[in-house]
Amino acid sequence: MLTGQALLYFIYVLAAASVILAGESFYLSFAGRRARAGAINRRLKRLGEETTAEQSLQGLLQERGLTGAGDFSFGAIGLNRLYTQSGITGNPLAFAAVFLFAGLSLALVMALLLDFSVTVAVIVLLLVGFALPILVLRRARNKRIQKFATQLPDALDMIVRSLRAGHPTTVAIGLVAREMPDPLGTEFGIVSDEITFGLSLEQAVRKLSERVGFEGLHLLSVSLSIQSKTGGNLTEILSNLSSVLRERRKMRLKIRALSAEGRVSAWIISLFPVFMFCILYFIAPTFYGDVWDSPLILPVFLIFGSWALLGDFIMYRMVNLDL
Numbered sequence: 601m602l603t604g605q606a607l608l609y610f611i612y613v614l615a616a617a618s619v620i621l622a623g624e625s626f627y628l629s630f631a632g633r634r635a636r637a638g639a640i641n642r643r644l645k646r647l648g649e650e651t652t653a654e655q656s657l658q659g660l661l662q663e664r665g666l667t668g669a670g671d672f673s674f675g676a677i678g679l680n681r682l683y684t685q686s687g688i689t690g691n692p693l694a695f696a697a698v699f700l701f702a703g704l705s706l707a708l709v710m711a712l713l714l715d716f717s718v719t720v721a722v723i724v725l726l727l728v729g730f731a732l733p734i735l736v737l738r739r740a741r742n743k744r745i746q747k748f749a750t751q752l753p754d755a756l757d758m759i760v761r762s763l764r765a766g767h768p769t770t771v772a773i774g775l776v777a778r779e780m781p782d783p784l785g786t787e788f789g790i791v792s793d794e795i796t797f798g799l800s801l802e803q804a805v806r807k808l809s810e811r812v813g814f815e816g817l818h819l820l821s822v823s824l825s826i827q828s829k830t831g832g833n834l835t836e837i838l839s840n841l842s843s844v845l846r847e848r849r850k851m852r853l854k855i856r857a858l859s860a861e862g863r864v865s866a867w868i869i870s871l872f873p874v875f876m877f878c879i880l881y882f883i884a885p886t887f888y889g890d891v892w893d894s895p896l897i898l899p900v901f902l903i904f905g906s907w908a909l910l911g912d913f914i915m916y917r918m919v920n921l922d923l
Contacts, residue, residue, distance in 0.1 A: 640780070641780070641782040641786045642782055643656065643660060643777065643789035644778070646659060653793055654793075657793040657797070660786065660789075664684045665680055665684050665692045666684060666811075670794065670807050672684070673692075679692075682734070682738065683695070683737060684810075684811055685744070685812060685813040686736075686737040686738075686744065687741070687783055695733065699730075699733040700730075702728055703724065703727070703728030703729025704725060706725075706728055707721040710724060744783050745812065745813060747783055747784075748784055748814050748817075749814060749849055751780060751781075751783075751784040752784065752816050752842075752845055753845045753846045755776045755784055755788065756839070756842035756845070758772070758779065758780075759773065759776060759838055760835050763834065763835045763838075764835055769834070770792065770795050770801075773791055773795070774789075777791075783812075787812060791807075801828075802825050802828055805817070805820055806821045808821075809821050816845045859920075862915065862919040865915075866912060866919070869915075870912050
């Protein structure tokens, strides 16, 4: 039997041990969160969540609309490729359902509460439910490709330096995956994991090109394919490719600067009629008289609207050159 003083000391020891264990638990939890927050790309954050490399790889692929093996997960390959290249994570069906539900809700509100015609409500449904998500995905893909184009020459230079230091190619790619931020860091991390789990370097880079959609990666895939079949100095090939990508980017930025006036003119010419129509409609609603009741008003709007969009597309193609 413990005496009262011994029992008191025992309680003190338990209390001290509890405080120490609680402090250690809090510190480890905080340190783990801080390490994950300090990770520079999404792959490193997932690896910091104490998941295996295989589970992390499958999770990264599946959240991009791919299967665990890196293939497209549903039949509409074009839409699946667009979703994957946009970099948006999550369930593709849930992404589409959000826009479809928003378009349907807006169409019902316009048709039932605001007394718009059924034709206008259907057009709104098609624009919001089907056209808008595609535009969002295309914009996200273009922004992601621009970031990738900025990062890729630096990543190739890092691989070249690592190869010249005597490291194998897989180690050099793993170094890029650890040191580069997203989007390039995670994508090269997926390449490193796929090589670890059995794919060849050529196959992994080809899958990378499909996931990103950047033409520079297609050049990299072709270069690696030729080098693996015919031989050659890989460091020299990657160094030259890095220089080519930098020069192409400089030329693209120069052309974009020179065509800035044309793009601004296109925006002004396109938006001015819409802006004036809105001003007249709100200032003088009766300015157009009984023209709204004419059966020709909707076809006229559709024809001239389509004609204006065609002109915008032509101007867009004139000031956006593919290099």
